[in-house]
Amino acid sequence: MSDVFSMPEGFRLLPGRLSRTEQAGLIDAVVSARQAAPFWRPTMPRTGQPLSVTMTNFGSLGWVTDKEKGYRYEPLHPETGQPWPAMPPLLSELWQELADYPAAPEACLVNWxxxxxxxxxxxxxxxxxxxxxxxxxxxxxxxxxxxxxxxRGGKTASMVVSSGDVIVLGGAARRCYHGVDRIYPGTSTLLDDARFPGGGRINLTMRRVRLP
Structure with a gap:
């Protein structure tokens, strides 16, 4: 049996897909969105253990989780009770280009x-x-x-992703385990301390929730 991990069909890494200007525009959209949909720290089902990341969402639906009801999509922010901010146009355009799907995305999870x-x-x-x-x-x-x-527990591969990179999980890759092992602090100046104290990384994950 080979010890070499084979990337699953449907996995694509698009390095530098977004320009610095496009990246900055998306960060501006996140900053604007969090006025109505502030970042919050969700909790795991059953245990109530807080996640390490904080979250918010764009779109008509947002991914949420808590001890009582578990993982799910909701149309309203769990703390403010307000609708999620609309999807930025650039995200909708990326979906149309890359998703190859006959319906628009309904949710974009924003992880800090x-x-x-x-x-x-x-x-x-x-x-x-x-x-x-x-x-x-x-x-x-x-x-x-x-x-x-x-x-869970099988062979894996790791790679370093940078600001502006886009990953597509389609086909068989859509049903594969994935995660983030670590952040490399200070490797980007995109998240300034004035708006994101301590800096870090923003990850935007677009999904279609309901069948067309």
Missing amino acids: YAPGCRMGMHIDWDEEATDAAVISISLGDKARFRIGGPK
Whole structure:
């Protein structure tokens, strides 16, 4: 049996897909959005353990989790009770270009990784439309992204993603475990301390939730 990990079909890494100007525009959109939909720290189902990252969302639906109801999509912010801000046009354009799907994205999860944050290996599987790709956009500090197979604990591969990189998880890759091992502090100046104290990384993850 080979010890070499083979990238799953449907995985694409697009280095430097977004220009610095486009990256800055998306960060401006996040800053504007958090006035109505501030970052909050969700908790794990059953245990109530807080996640290391803080989150908010763009779109008609937002991904949320808490001890009582678990992973799900909701149309309103869990703390303010207000609708999520609209998807920035650039994100909609990226979806049309990269997703190859007959319906628009409904949710864009916004994760703020401060230095020291990580995301354990998981599969995005809370959507009905699991045939639609997941599109992930990195902004700010570099991060080590890890991808595996459809079963937990199998072989994996890791790579460093930089600000402006885009990852597409389509096809078989849509059903594979993936996560973020670490953040490399100070490797980008995109997140200034005035708006993001301590800097870090913003990750935008677009998803189609409901079947068309």
